[in-house]
Each structure stands twice: as structure tokens, then as C-alpha cells.
Amino acid sequence: MRRAAIPLFALVLALVPLIPGISSFWITLLDNIGLAALVAMGLVLLTGVGGLTSFGQAAFCGFAAYTSAVLTTQYGFNPWATLPFALAVTGLAAVILGLVTVRLSGHFLPLGTICWGFSLYYVFANIEMLGRHDGISGIPPLSLFGYSLIDPRAVYYVIWAFVIAAALITANLLDSREGRAIRALRGGRVAAEAFGINPAWVKLKVFVYAALLAGLSGWLYAHVQRAVNPTPFGINPGIEYLFMAVLGGAGQVWGAVIGAGLVVMLKDALQRIVPVVFGTSFPLETVVYGVALIVILQVAREGLWPRLAALVPPAPPPDVDLAAEPLPVRTRSAATPILSLDRARKAFGGLVAVNDVSFAVERGDIVALIGPNGAGKSTTFNLITGVLGLTSGSVTFAGQKIAGIGPQAIASLGIARSFQHVKLLPEMSVLDNVALGAHLRGSQGFLAGLFRLDRAEERRLKAEAARQIARVGLAEHMHKPAGSLALGQQRIVEIARALALDPELLLLDEPAAGLRHFEKTALADLLRQLKGEGVSVLLVEHDMGFVMNLTDHIVVLDFGTRIAEGPPAIIKKDPAVLAAYLGAAE
Incomplete structure (x- = not known):
């Protein structure tokens, strides 16, 4: 949603309770949509943007709801005063669970969230202080300026004020340096780490943020319903929240509102209409509900918000302030060679992918690493950038041994890379x-x-x-x-x-693959320009015309072993290289 449209959206929301004839039933339904939208908004960030699937967000609602319920009913706290405590407890629980959960990947991650979602439901249901399965009742409502917000119309404004505020700050986050880091999680760990992003730390932060939004919803829920029990905080509501995020548009902040509205209103409509049409002998509303969700997902696989947004003319691209103050420039090291490998070895069990390879890249040189497929070139790149650990040997950059310090630290020293298989978002x-x-x-x-x-x-x-x-x-x-x-x-x-x-050192993995002739010429000119600026380049490339006309030095690998090294004029005549790579006939 464009920022200019947000005041209009807020005005429409403010006028809804004032519509003549609108009943408290519909206001209550909108209250429930707002509460659900807060949880779904966290899942938009966590799952839709960050790619981390969680079925357990309802449990974080429970942490906040029970915290506020206990403090208000047993210790006499004002409901507003419990908000920081409720969020603190939720945040602490999210940190503890996140430290374990975000280390999981693939199908283990959602399975992990299901496990603790089930576990926490039974924890809430078996603690005496929390009322066991009966829960806690008699929770005081929120109040403002001495006015009790018991009426659904009164609390409506509080709920939706929180929803709009949460949507704005979440949209702000996505349009920031940290937001790009969150999006980078979808591109995989290797690409993120190559530019200094710590995926585990970013995952934990977004996990906690999503939990805090769920906690805010749980705190509001406790004082709107004025009673809590374990049922709304189990695994089934957690699955519904995930449906809301996906149906609205998995990567769309305002899609969370659309998805929450769709699921809440669909459930309510089916619970009222299906028994009238089919009778009450069999609970068909759950079946119809599931079928309806499947149909919606088939019709709008990217969610409903992108479909709605397509009806509005796209916003013009944001202006880039080219007059902005330039970023600080890296202080260049005087060390030479800029990079050296000394008997670098990488073995995967009995397979030796890189076999005691030694070579150096002099400052300001363009060096090519060539060889047939499977020669160990990309593995060598991964050893240099810290993606893989050395079995033995050493890698030195600007006079500092860098093996084992991690990809983020290596990137911070000034080594940047591209990938054999493009890793863009x-x-x-x-x-x-x-x-x-x-x-x-x-x-x-x-x-x-x-x-x-x-x-x-x-x-x-x-x-x-x-x-x-x-x-x-x-x-x-x-x-x-x-x-x-x-x-x-x-x-x-x-x-x-x-x-x-x-960077001081640029590692390019098959940069000319897929380029047309004039694009290769432009790329070669760019690399020569970088060389003139003192940037060193190490590239893997199969286009021998490109390599021979550009590089200062060539290293040839075959089955992980260096078989030749030298300037292009010597390499293209080397008998071992001709036999192994360039072709004996040539």
C-alpha cells in the first residue's frame, strides 16, 4: 500500500463503527480480524519474506495473554502496565525457542515449530497458576482516560491503531538495510554470507520480531475477551495464522490484513450458513472451509494482495539520490601478493577435490583459474571465501591467514565474489x-x-x-x-x-557465460578498468578467447591438482594443458 493511501485507509476504518445500522456483531468480527492480522503480519515477515515456516505463532500469543492475565488478576496491575511485561516474556521465550529453531533447515524447521507448538499448548493447560484447562477469567478490560473499553466499538479503535502502526513499522523495516538482509535469507546461506550477512543472527531477529507481533495480539486478546484458556494458543490456530499470511500474499505486509479478513469472515460465514443448508447431523463446515481455502490458493497462488494491487496503476520507481554523500572507501592494503594458497587441500571423505594446490594473485593482476569440469575450481573459490574449510594447507589474504575465520569476516576484509549459478533474489x-x-x-x-x-x-x-x-x-x-x-x-x-x-579482490565464477560478444568486450573493459584502480581479479572461465586476451596469469587445474601455471602465451602451448583441457589437436 502506498504511504499516501494509508491516511485514507485509516479514515475509512475510523468511520466503520459510525455507519448507521452496523451491529456490534460486525464490529466484533472486525476486532477479531485486527487481532489475527497482527499475528499474520509477523508471519509475512518470517515466512513470506524470510522463508522460515512456523506453525507455532499462536503459542506466542499465549505467552503474552497469560502474562497479562496473571499480573492483572493476581497482582492488581493496570492492563496497560502489563504490556511491556507481556512483550518481554514473549520476547524471552522467542529467543530461547529461536536459538534452537532457526538452526534447523528444510522440513525440520516447520516440524520443529509444530513440536513446540504442541508442547506449549499442554504447558499452558497443566500449570495451576494459569488455571489449567479452564484458564483465567475476570481479566479487566483496557481503559482510556477513565473510560472502560468493554464495548467492541470502543476497543476497535485501539486494535486497529496497533494494526496500522505495526504495518507501517514492518513496511519500514523491509525498506531498509536490515530488510534486505531478511530477504537475502531466501537466496540461501552462501550468498548471504558472501556479503557479510550473518544468516543465523538475522533469522533470530526476525523470529523474535514476529513473536512480538503475536505477543501484542495475545495481550489485546486477553483484555478484549477478558478470559484466556489454552485453546486459542494451540497448533490449529497456528496453522490458520499461516494460512492468513499465505492467502493474503506471503511477502505482502498489507496482505496480512486481507488474509486475516478472508479467513475470519469465511469461517464465520460457513459456521452460520452450512448448518442451515445441510443440517447439523454432520459438521460439514470444516470440510467446506478446507475446500474453499484450496480453491482460493489455486486461483491466486501468489495471494490476494498482488491481485488487488494489480488493479491500481503501479507507483513510480523511487528516486535515487545520486548526490548523496559517497560511502567510505576501503583503505587498500600494501601487502603483495594480495592472495596466496599454500598446499591448499580439501577432501570429502576419500575424494580429494583440491589436491595441495599452491598459487598466488599479485596485487592488481587478473588471474584465471581454468580446467575441465570437475577440476576443483569452484571448490577452490569456496575455500578462499570460507564457504568450505581446508583439510590442510593455508590461504593468506593481504598478509593475514583467513582459513577458518568465516565467510562474513572474509567479506569484511575485502573479498567479494560472484557465483557459477546465479544467486540473485x-x-x-x-x-x-x-x-x-x-x-x-x-x-x-x-x-x-x-x-x-x-x-x-x-x-x-x-x-x-x-x-x-x-x-x-x-x-x-x-x-x-x-x-x-x-x-x-x-x-x-x-x-x-x-x-x-x-573489494580488494574480486572472485568471478564464469562471468562471461551467457554473454554475447559485445557484452564480453564490455566486461573485459570493465575488468581492465578495475585492474587500473588496483583491484585484483581471480576468475574461473571456460571461454579461452576471453581468458587469453585478458589475463596476466593462468593457473590450470585437473582433478583437483595444479598441472600448469604461467602467462597466457606459455599456457596455451603447454602439452599437459593441451592434453587435459584445450585439446591435443588444437
Whole structure:
């Protein structure tokens, strides 16, 4: 939703209770939609954007609801005073569960959330202080200025004020350096770490944030219903919240509101209509409900919000302030060679992928690593960038041994890379993909993103990304989704992303693959320009014409072993290279 439309949306919401003839039933239904939307909004961020599936969010509602219920009924707290305690308990529970859960991947992650979702339901149901299965009743309602908010119309404004505020700060977060880091989780751990993002830490932060939104919903629920029991905090409501996020639009903040409205109203309508039509002898409403959700998912697989947004003319792309203050430039090391491998070895059990390989990259040189498929070239790249650990030997960058320090630390030293298989985020714009490369050159964090305290830094990061995009000749594609570009152009975007790190050493894995002749010429010119600026380049490439006309030095691998090394003129005549790679006839 465009920011200009939010005041109009808020005005419409404010006028709904004032519509003549609207009953308390419909206001109560809207209250329930608002409460559900808060939980679904967290799942939009956690699942839709970050790719972390959770079925247990209802349990976080329970932590906050029970905390407030106990403090108000047993210790006499004012309901508003319990909010920070409710969120603190929820946040602490999320940190504890998150430290275990976010380490899981694949199908183990959702299974893990199901397990603790079940467990916490039974914990709530068996603690004496929480009333066991009966729960806690007699919870006081919220009040403002001495006026008790018992009436659904009165509490309606409080609920929806929280929903709008949560949507705004969540949208702020996604439009920030931290938001791009969250989106980067979908691209996989290796790509995120290559630009200094710590996936485990980012996952934990977004997990806790989603839990806090669920906790806010649970706190409101306790004082709206004025009673709590374990049923609303079990695994079934958790599944429904996930449905809301997916049906609304898995990556869309305002889609959470649409999804919550759809599920809550559909359930209510079916519970009232199906028994009238089919009778009460068999509970068919659950069957019809499930079938209806499947039909909706088939019709709108990306969710309902993208369908609705398509009816409105797209907003113009945001302006990039190219006059913004440039980001700090890295202080170049004087060490030479800039990179050296000494008897680097990587074995996977009995398979030796890299066999005691030694070579060096001199400062300002363009060095090619060539060899047939399976020669160990990409594995060597992964050893240099810390994706894989050495079995033995050493890797030294700018005079410092870097084996074992981790990909994020290696990126911070000034090593950037592209990948053999393109690792862009296809739904994100080219500009945002390239801005990911400058992640380490910014410092504003999660809270700054939520409250838009990072705007000055954002302008600088986006300006740097725009400059690198223009540098590689893709300025006219800056605001397009990266996935809409041709494969060759996507490879060039990866190079721009790597340059945004301001590297001393650039590792390019098959950068010319998929490029047309004039694009290869432009790429070669760019690499020569970088060489003139003191950037060293190590590239893997199969296009021998490109390699021979560009590089200063070539290292040849075969079955993980270095079989030749030297300038292009010598390598192209080397008998071992001709036999193993270039071809004896040639």
C-alpha cells in the first residue's frame, strides 16, 4: 500500500463503527480480524519474506495473554502496565525457542515449530497458576482516560491503531538495510554470507520480531475477551495464522490484513450458513472451509494482495539520490601478493577435490583459474571465501591467514565474489540486489529500520548501488525485478553487487557465460578498468578467447591438482594443458 493511501485507509476504518445500522456483531468480527492480522503480519515477515515456516505463532500469543492475565488478576496491575511485561516474556521465550529453531533447515524447521507448538499448548493447560484447562477469567478490560473499553466499538479503535502502526513499522523495516538482509535469507546461506550477512543472527531477529507481533495480539486478546484458556494458543490456530499470511500474499505486509479478513469472515460465514443448508447431523463446515481455502490458493497462488494491487496503476520507481554523500572507501592494503594458497587441500571423505594446490594473485593482476569440469575450481573459490574449510594447507589474504575465520569476516576484509549459478533474489529489484553487496558498508540496525532513522544511510547505500549498476552498463534496468533480466545480464548484476562491497579482490565464477560478444568486450573493459584502480581479479572461465586476451596469469587445474601455471602465451602451448583441457589437436 502506498504511504499516501494509508491516511485514507485509516479514515475509512475510523468511520466503520459510525455507519448507521452496523451491529456490534460486525464490529466484533472486525476486532477479531485486527487481532489475527497482527499475528499474520509477523508471519509475512518470517515466512513470506524470510522463508522460515512456523506453525507455532499462536503459542506466542499465549505467552503474552497469560502474562497479562496473571499480573492483572493476581497482582492488581493496570492492563496497560502489563504490556511491556507481556512483550518481554514473549520476547524471552522467542529467543530461547529461536536459538534452537532457526538452526534447523528444510522440513525440520516447520516440524520443529509444530513440536513446540504442541508442547506449549499442554504447558499452558497443566500449570495451576494459569488455571489449567479452564484458564483465567475476570481479566479487566483496557481503559482510556477513565473510560472502560468493554464495548467492541470502543476497543476497535485501539486494535486497529496497533494494526496500522505495526504495518507501517514492518513496511519500514523491509525498506531498509536490515530488510534486505531478511530477504537475502531466501537466496540461501552462501550468498548471504558472501556479503557479510550473518544468516543465523538475522533469522533470530526476525523470529523474535514476529513473536512480538503475536505477543501484542495475545495481550489485546486477553483484555478484549477478558478470559484466556489454552485453546486459542494451540497448533490449529497456528496453522490458520499461516494460512492468513499465505492467502493474503506471503511477502505482502498489507496482505496480512486481507488474509486475516478472508479467513475470519469465511469461517464465520460457513459456521452460520452450512448448518442451515445441510443440517447439523454432520459438521460439514470444516470440510467446506478446507475446500474453499484450496480453491482460493489455486486461483491466486501468489495471494490476494498482488491481485488487488494489480488493479491500481503501479507507483513510480523511487528516486535515487545520486548526490548523496559517497560511502567510505576501503583503505587498500600494501601487502603483495594480495592472495596466496599454500598446499591448499580439501577432501570429502576419500575424494580429494583440491589436491595441495599452491598459487598466488599479485596485487592488481587478473588471474584465471581454468580446467575441465570437475577440476576443483569452484571448490577452490569456496575455500578462499570460507564457504568450505581446508583439510590442510593455508590461504593468506593481504598478509593475514583467513582459513577458518568465516565467510562474513572474509567479506569484511575485502573479498567479494560472484557465483557459477546465479544467486540473485529474482523478485527484488536490480537496485536492491546490488545494494545487498554494500551491506557491510552500512551500520544502521533493526530498530533504526523500524522507525526510519536510517534514511540518510539508505540514500548513500542506494546511490552506491546505482553507481555500480551504471558502471556495468545496466542503468536502464535498475528498477526491474532481477529475475526479469536475461541470464547474461543477471551475471553482470552479480558483478555490480560484488563491486558494491568495495573489494580488494574480486572472485568471478564464469562471468562471461551467457554473454554475447559485445557484452564480453564490455566486461573485459570493465575488468581492465578495475585492474587500473588496483583491484585484483581471480576468475574461473571456460571461454579461452576471453581468458587469453585478458589475463596476466593462468593457473590450470585437473582433478583437483595444479598441472600448469604461467602467462597466457606459455599456457596455451603447454602439452599437459593441451592434453587435459584445450585439446591435443588444437
